Amino acid sequence: MEIGFLGLGIMGKAMSMNLLKNGFKVTVWNRTLSKCDELVAHGASVGETPAEVVKKCNITIAILSDPAAALSVVFDKDGVLDQIGSGKGYIDMSTVDPETSCKISEAIALKGGHFLEAPVSGSKQPAETGQLVILAAGDKALYEEAVPAFDVLGKKPFFLGPVGNGAKMKLVINMIMGSVMNAFSEGLILAERSRLNPHSLLEVLDLGGIANPMFRGKGPEMLKDNYSPAFPLKHQQKDMRLALALGDQNAVSMPVAAAANEAFKKARSMGLGDLDFSAVFETVKLLKHSS
Numbered sequence: 001m002e003i004g005f006l007g008l009g010i011m012g013k014a015m016s017m018n019l020l021k022n023g024f025k026v027t028v029w030n031r032t033l034s035k036c037d038e039l040v041a042h043g044a045s046v047g048e049t050p051a052e053v054v055k056k057c058n059i060t061i062a063i064l065s066d067p068a069a070a071l072s073v074v075f076d077k078d079g080v081l082d083q084i085g086s087g088k089g090y091i092d093m094s095t096v097d098p099e100t101s102c103k104i105s106e107a108i109a110l111k112g113g114h115f116l117e118a119p120v121s122g123s124k125q126p127a128e129t130g131q132l133v134i135l136a137a138g139d140k141a142l143y144e145e146a147v148p149a150f151d152v153l154g155k156k157p158f159f160l161g162p163v164g165n166g167a168k169m170k171l172v173i174n175m176i177m178g179s180v181m182n183a184f185s186e187g188l189i190l191a192e193r194s195r196l197n198p199h200s201l202l203e204v205l206d207l208g209g210i211a212n213p214m215f216r217g218k219g220p221e222m223l224k225d226n227y228s229p230a231f232p233l234k235h236q237q238k239d240m241r242l243a244l245a246l247g248d249q250n251a252v253s254m255p256v257a258a259a260a261n262e263a264f265k266k267a268r269s270m271g272l273g274d275l276d277f278s279a280v281f282e283t284v285k286l287l288k289h290s291s
Contacts, residue, residue, distance in 0.1 A: 004056065010230070011127045013038070022152045027045040050074075054090070084113035093119055093134075095167070101117040115138050118134050132153055171243040174240070174243065178237075199220075202219045233275055266283045
């Protein structure tokens with residue numbers, strides 16, 4: 001099976017590499033074409049435009065930074081719509097709002113193509129090791145066709161029904177993750193200000209009922225001020241904003257998520273947007289030092 005892949009950021013590069021290592025033929029595209037070079041060295045081909053990739057491949061996957069980028073790759077000149085048609089599938093694994101997914105789906109259907117949204121739960125390391133959780137919705141036949149690729153990219157794919165459900169599920173997950181990261185950051189600082197050893201806190205948490213991989217992996221790095229980006233903070237804040245909009249649409253009160261979003265916005269204003277989302281810890285430190 002030959003797979004097209006659009007977008008070679010932290011996630012897309014790792015996912016494309018996994019496909020290559022597992023015997024898939026892969027044709028890649030990125031807005032900055034030089035980002036394709038490492039993948040070419042591992043056997044990938046390069047498409048000059050998204051349309052060129054879609055023309056060559058029966059299934060094309062995209063994972064892009066935000067709704068604007070997802071729409072641009074589809075609707076702009078030399079975009080996906082220029083070559084999508086009967087027998088061709090397009091899978092958008094970007095984290096976007098349901099309305100963006102539905103707009104893309106409708107446009108591809110009008111061209112006779114097949115569409116699946118499939119955002120992923122997981123960041124850099126799960127992408128590198130093929131341990132993502134895939135949240136698919138849309139064309140069931142395309143989902144079944146893509147399962148061999150999904151089995152390489154993730155530890156479990158879910159089919160969640162009609163287009164929009166994958167986007168909604170991903171936003172709920174990331175809203176929870178962002179809110180928990182804020183509480184975790186406050187806890188680390190509270191332990192320190194209470195003259196407790198925050199490393200001891202991490203050990204205790206890891207033995208209790210709220211032990212989880214995020215605390216285990218992020219905590220020690222946060223205490224070392226290491227925010228090497230696995231999931232950039234600017235994308236986490238975008239997801240919080242989209243989740244809050246989903247809450248508005250469904251009349252769900254979300255005061256905890258709203259407060260977490262403000263913390264991520266503060267971190268972005270501090271110039272931390274390209275660092276890992278755990279850098280929201282710095283906003284709590286700032287309050288500590290100013291008190």
